[in-house]
Amino acid sequence: MALKKHILLLTTGGTIASMPGTGGLEPHRSGVMERELQQLRTYYDITVEDVMCLDSSNIRPEEWQQIAREIFRRRGDFDGVVVSHGTDTMAYTASAVTFMLPDMDVPVVFTGSQLPLADVLSDGPDNLRTAFAMAASGRPGVFLAFDRKVMLGCRAVKVRATGFSAFESVNARYAARVTGLGLVIDERQIPRVKGPARLVEEICDDVFLLKLTPGLSPRIFGALVDMGYRGIVIEAFGLGGINVLNEGLSGIRAAVEAGISVVVTTQCLYDSSDLRVYQVGNRLLELGVIQGRDMTTEAAMTKLMWALGQGMGPKEIRKLFMIDLAGEVTV
Numbered sequence: 665m666a667l668k669k670h671i672l673l674l675t676t677g678g679t680i681a682s683m684p685g686t687g688g689l690e691p692h693r694s695g696v697m698e699r700e701l702q703q704l705r706t707y708y709d710i711t712v713e714d715v716m717c718l719d720s721s722n723i724r725p726e727e728w729q730q731i732a733r734e735i736f737r738r739r740g741d742f743d744g745v746v747v748s749h750g751t752d753t754m755a756y757t758a759s760a761v762t763f764m765l766p767d768m769d770v771p772v773v774f775t776g777s778q779l780p781l782a783d784v785l786s787d788g789p790d791n792l793r794t795a796f797a798m799a800a801s802g803r804p805g806v807f808l809a810f811d812r813k814v815m816l817g818c819r820a821v822k823v824r825a826t827g828f829s830a831f832e833s834v835n836a837r838y839a840a841r842v843t844g845l846g847l848v849i850d851e852r853q854i855p856r857v858k859g860p861a862r863l864v865e866e867i868c869d870d871v872f873l874l875k876l877t878p879g880l881s882p883r884i885f886g887a888l889v890d891m892g893y894r895g896i897v898i899e900a901f902g903l904g905g906i907n908v909l910n911e912g913l914s915g916i917r918a919a920v921e922a923g924i925s926v927v928v929t930t931q932c933l934y935d936s937s938d939l940r941v942y943q944v945g946n947r948l949l950e951l952g953v954i955q956g957r958d959m960t961t962e963a964a965m966t967k968l969m970w971a972l973g974q975g976m977g978p979k980e981i982r983k984l985f986m987i988d989l990a991g992e993v994t995v
Contacts, residue, residue, distance in 0.1 A: 668709040669743040669800035673701070674734055676727070677718040678750025680777040680788045689780060691717050691750070696781055700789050708796055711742070720750025720757070720776075725969065728757055729865045732764040735772055736863040744771040744799030746792070751776045751822055751830055754808065758817030760867065760966040762806040762990045769861040773798045774817060775809045778828055787811070787828045797847045798840055805839075805855040805990070812842035816853065818963045818992035821933065834933060835958040836991065855990050868972035871895035873965055875931065882915030889922045895968045895981075896924055899931045899961060913947060920952045925972070925981045929956030929964050936994070952978065954985045956993075963992040 675681060677691030684690075693714045701710055715734050716727060735745050749757060758774045765772070775795035777788035795809040806817035808831060815833035824830045833839075839853040872893045874884065888896060896919060919926055928948060930937040936958035949955075956964045967989075971981045988995050 668707065670709045670711070670741070671796055671799050672738055672742040672745045673697075673710055673712045674731065674745060674747045675712065675714045676716050676720075676723065676731065676747065676749050678720050678748060678754075678776045679780055680748050680750075680775075680786075680791075681717070682780040683782055691719055693717055697748070697792075700781060700792055703789075704792065704796055708800060710796075713738070718750070720753040723750070723753050723757060725760070725867050725869045728760040728764065729867065731757065732761050732863060732865050735761065735768075736765060736861070739768075739770050739772075739861070742770065743802070744773065744796075746795045746799050747772065747774045748792075749774050749776050751778065751810075755817075755820045755822055755831065755960070755962045756966060758806060758808045758820055759960070759962045759992070760970065762816070762818040762992070763967055763970040764863065764865045764867070765806065765861065766864060766989065767804075767857045767859050767861050768806060768855075769804050769857060771799045771801055771803055772806045772817075773809050773814070774807070778826060778830055794842055794847070797842070801840070801847065801849060803839075803849060803851075803854045804857055807839055813838050814840035814847075814849075816855070816991045818966075818990055819960060821960050821962060823933070834960050835936065835994065853991065864970075864974065866973035866975075867966075867969050868894060869969060871897065871965060871969045871972065873897050873899070873961065875899045876901060882913075885915030885919045889919055889924065894924060894972050895927070897927045897929060897956070897961065897964050897968060900928050900937065901931060913951065916948065916953065917951050920978070923978060925954060925968060925978045926952075927954045927956050927964050927968055927985065929959060929961055952982070954982050956985070957995070959993045967992065 682689040779786040808820040819836040
């Protein structure tokens with residue numbers, strides 16, 4: 665009889681661990697999961713650690729660091745790690761942890777649910793089973809498992825607030841899917857380990873996400889400079905279009921000249937920004953703006969926050985965004 669894989673479950677709260685309270689659903693410790701864990705223990709040797717107990721809307725960069733530290737500290741004693749997390753900001757956490765744990769040498773799988781485990785119709789049991797199967801697969805990397813699909817943590821985006829198919833892998837194939845054949849892994853999507861696993865947890869939260877709208881005043885960039893922001897991610901139109909008429913570039917120019925790294929992505933969920941196609945985009949490149957290419961907003965934000973946390977300047981960050989670190993971008 666084969667030995668059971670030893671899996672560490674780190675809990676952080678979220679809907680999956682919530683119970684009805686006086687003001688609505690409230691996250692609780694892992695005790696609410698015990699019924700499902702008893703069934704999973706038939707197949708896996710499971711150790712549970714409650715890292716925090718928060719609604720994911722309250723999880724900040726400080727909590728990303730705490731989660732990354734726990735994963736790195738405990739990983740050597742386990743075959744894989746599952747992290748239960750609220751769905752609202754799970755894509756941000758999974759993406760940030762991807763950059764904080766370069767060359768991760770065990771599977772790390774985030775998961776959660778749209779309905780609490782306490783609900784008889786919860787999707788939580790299915791998501792936990794998928795996550796544990798991926799954690800036991802031996803494929804290293806940071807992943808997110810939901811609705812019988814597994815995707816890279818740095819490619820996941822929450823696309824539905826209530827539907828069970830809440831997450832999609834944007835601009836990248838799934839790393840694995842559950843089918844009638846079991847867990848079917850796409851080996852081409854598994855990140856390549858290039859060296860020993862490391863913990864690089866420093867991060868800078870002075871990064872602002874700006875969704876471009878027609879007629880947006882360029883004064884917003886001056887305000888962000890004055891507020892001390894060190895990075896700006898712009899969700900631009902289409903391939904990266906930005907209004908360059910009526911002083912439209914002046915604010916961006918001022919931000920770049922002030923040493924702020926400006927990354928341009930697209931508001932189109934699927935596809936890529938390409939600033940080389942139109943005159944508008946080429947004028948931005950001349951200013952020193954960085955292309956986000958086909959990265960998700962979550963990946964662009966967390967990669968920029970992580971790069972700034974390492975003390976990188978604008979030129980170093982521009983070079984970093986031309987490199988695929990963990991599958992987050994198609995170069």
